[in-house]
Amino acid sequence: MRIDVVTLFPDLVNCVAGCGITGRAVERGLLALHCWNPRDYTEDRHRTVDDRPYGGGPGMVMKVEPLRRAVHDARGAAQVPATVVNLSPQGRRLDQAGVRHLASRPRLILIAGRYEGIDERLVELEVDEEWSIGDYILSGGELAAMVVIDACARLLPGALGDEDSAEQDSFTDGLLDCPHYTRPEVIEGLAVPQVLLGGHHGEIERWRRKQALGRTWERRPDLLEKLELSEADERLLEEYRREHAP
Ligand SMILES: CN(C)c1cccc(CNc2ccc(C(N)=O)cn2)c1
Numbered sequence: 001m002r003i004d005v006v007t008l009f010p011d012l013v014n015c016v017a018g019c020g021i022t023g024r025a026v027e028r029g030l031l032a033l034h035c036w037n038p039r040d041y042t043e044d045r046h047r048t049v050d051d052r053p054y055g056g057g058p059g060m061v062m063k064v065e066p067l068r069r070a071v072h073d074a075r076g077a078a079q080v081p082a083t084v085v086n087l088s089p090q091g092r093r094l095d096q097a098g099v100r101h102l103a104s105r106p107r108l109i110l111i112a113g114r115y116e117g118i119d120e121r122l123v124e125l126e127v128d129e130e131w132s133i134g135d136y137i138l139s140g141g142e143l144a145a146m147v148v149i150d151a152c153a154r155l156l157p158g159a160l161g162d163e164d165s166a167e168q169d170s171f172t173d174g175l176l177d178c179p180h181y182t183r184p185e186v187i188e189g190l191a192v193p194q195v196l197l198g199g200h201h202g203e204i205e206r207w208r209r210k211q212a213l214g215r216t217w218e219r220r221p222d223l224l225e226k227l228e229l230s231e232a233d234e235r236l237l238e239e240y241r242r243e244h245a246p
Helices: 010-018 020-027 064-076 096-103 120-126 142-153 201-219 221-225 231-244
Strands: 002-006 032-036 083-093 107-112 129-132
Touching: 002 064, 002 142, 010 020, 010 032, 010 142, 020 142, 032 064, 064 107, 064 120, 083 096, 083 142, 096 142, 107 142, 129 142, 201 221, 201 231
Parallel strands: 002 032, 002 107, 083 107, 083 129
Antiparallel strands: none
16 A cells, blocks of 8 residues: 655654554555655745635635645656545544545545645645544644554554454444453452453453443443444343443
């Protein structure tokens, strides 16, 4: 998968290429990451990438031309046609289904805006999809782009060894995750649930599923609404509710 990012801060975005699972995906050639800086596409002495908003108001707006030239060069850098994505608070809320959608694209060009955002005509001329990582304002789209890069990289075949938990990642099956424990067995009088020490895989599997269902019910009932639970899951959740009824 190839991801190009149009950003005024390539050093920030390139951090994902340097460490962890995303770094390994780049190393393994699973993910190619390239940054394009609109400032390199300015023609004036001051390398101007922003200007004051028409209609007045606070802040600055990113100009069309430098962005458009950067997107144009990004497109031309590879044969494969790209999906151009603008990261903005106006975008569709990103969830795991959205990540699967984006990770299924052969190429993405992510636009990381700064200031009060980008001139709407760039969106009309070049952008295919707008995505938001949440209902809050960041100083720029770079962190949102890095979230997209990380979440997509984890889904690329070979990015995670079996030592990683992508398969059991919560949200993969629409539920929250079960609790996790590791050594020592007791800390400050808090012991690991006995079932996990018994080595009975069927019991452990059952306990984990019950915890995932119960925690989703307690913390994110909205996620549960979206799911069609199996008979077995309904029974497990009922058991959890009985044990944890307030
Ligand atoms: C209208 N406006 C302020 C704006 C418009 C475009 C980009 C930016 C850059 N900042 C971002 C980007 C994304 C997100 C997100 N939630 O995904 C939050 N902040 C701001």
